[in-house]
Amino acid sequence: MRMAEVSAKFELSQDTLRYYERIGLIPPVNRNNNGIREYNEDNLRWVEFIKCMRSAGLPIEALIEYVNLFQQGDCTLSARKDLLIEQREQLRLRIEEMVQTMGRLDSKIENYGQSLHETEKALSRS
Template sequence: MTITEVSEKFDISQDTLRYYERIGLLPRVNRNKSRIRDYTEDDCKWVEFIKCMRSAGLPIEVLIEYIGLFQQGDETIDARKELFIEQRKLLITRMEDMRKTLERMDYKIAMFERAIVEKEKELIRPEE
C-alpha cells in the first residue's frame, strides 16, 4: 500500500506516518523501485497498534521503548508485560478522571436546563 492509502485507511496524516518511521516507532517501510513507500500488511498492523495505543493516551516515548524491547526478542517479554501493566494502571486512572468530569458536565447541563425552564416559565406567566 502507498502512504496515501495507509493514511486514508487509518485516518493518520502522511506527515505523522513519516514521523513515526523517522523516530523508530514504525519499523522502516520498504520502498518500491521508484523509492515510494510500500506498506506491507505487517506495517499496517504496526500502524493500527500505534494508533490504538496513542488514542488510549500512551506517550510516544513509551511506545518507542516497547518497540525497542520487541525488537530485542522474547527475552524481553516480562519487561514488555510490565510496561503494559503500568500503562494500563495509568489508563484506568485517566478513565476514572474522565468519568468524574463527565458526571460534572452532566450535572452542569442539567442545571442549565433547569435554569432555562425556569426562565421560560417567568416569560409566559400572566401579568399580575
C-alpha cells in the same frame, strides 16, 4: 500498499507515518524502484498497533520503549507486559477522571435546564 492508501486507511497524515518510521515506531518501509514507500502486512500491523496505543493515550516515549524491548526479543516479554500494565493503569485513571468530569458537566447542564425552565415559567406569567 502506498503511503497515501495507508494514510487514508488509518486516518493518519503522511507526515505522521514518516515520523513514526523515522523514530522507529514502525519498521523501515520498503521502497520501490522509484523510491516510493510500499507498506507490507508487517508494516500495516505496526501502524495499526501504534495508532491504537496512541488513541489510548500512550505517550510516544512509552511506545518507543515498547518497540525497543520488542526488538530485543522474547527475553523482554516480562518488561513489555509490565510496561503495558503500567500504561493500562494510567488509562484507567484518566477514564475515572473523565467519568467524574462527565458527572460535573451533567450536573451543570441539569442546573441550566432547571434555570431555563424557571425563567420560561416566569415569562409565561407576564
